[in-house]
Amino acid sequence: MKLPITGGCCCSAVRYEISAEPLSGFNCHCRTCQKSVGAPYLAAMFVLASALHITGNYKEYATPAASGHIMYRGFCPECGSSLFGRNNTFTEVRPVAAATLDDPSIFKPSKDIWVSEAQPWDYMDPLLPKFSGNFTN
Numbered sequence: 001m002k003l004p005i006t007g008g009c010c011c012s013a014v015r016y017e018i019s020a021e022p023l024s025g026f027n028c029h030c031r032t033c034q035k036s037v038g039a040p041y042l043a044a045m046f047v048l049a050s051a052l053h054i055t056g057n058y059k060e061y062a063t064p065a066a067s068g069h070i071m072y073r074g075f076c077p078e079c080g081s082s083l084f085g086r087n088n089t090f091t092e093v094r095p096v097a098a099a100t101l102d103d104p105s106i107f108k109p110s111k112d113i114w115v116s117e118a119q120p121w122d123y124m125d126p127l128l129p130k131f132s133g134n135f136t137n
C-alpha cells in the first residue's frame with residue numbers, strides 16, 4: 001500500500017493523511033452509523049491515532065457506544081461529510097470512513113459488525129464474517 005493515504009470531505013475544507021498501514025477494515029451496520037452517514041452502513045478502517053494527520057476545522061458529535069464508551073464522530077461543518085471518529089477510551093486507534101479516501105478502492109473490509117441492526121435492503125458480502133454486535137459478540 002502506497003503511503004501516505006489521503007482523503008477528505010466533499011468540499012475539501014477538511015483533509016487528512018494516514019502515514020501508516022491501516023490496522024483493519026470493517027463495515028458497521030448499527031443504527032447510529034446508519035443515521036450518521038446517511039447510508040446502510042459505515043465502511044471504516046482502524047488506523048493508528050499517531051498516524052492520522054488532519055488539516056482543516058471539523059466538528060465532532062458525541063454518540064454513546066454499546067460498550068458505554070463515547071464515540072466522537074468527526075464531520076465537516078461546511079459540507080457535512082462524515083470523516084473519522086474518536087473513542088474516549090480507546091485512544092490509540094481511530095476509525096476513518098473508507099468512502100472519504102481519495103482512492104477508496106484500497107479499502108479491504110474483513111468483517112461485518114452490528115448485522116442485527118442492518119436493514120433488509122442492505123446487501124452484504126456473504127464471504128465476510130458476520131457479528132451480531134461488536135467484534136466479540
Ligand SMILES: [Zn+2]
Nearest residue numbers: 009011076079
Ligand atoms: Zn467539507
Ligand SMILES: [Zn+2]
Nearest residue numbers: 028029030033
Ligand atoms: Zn456503527
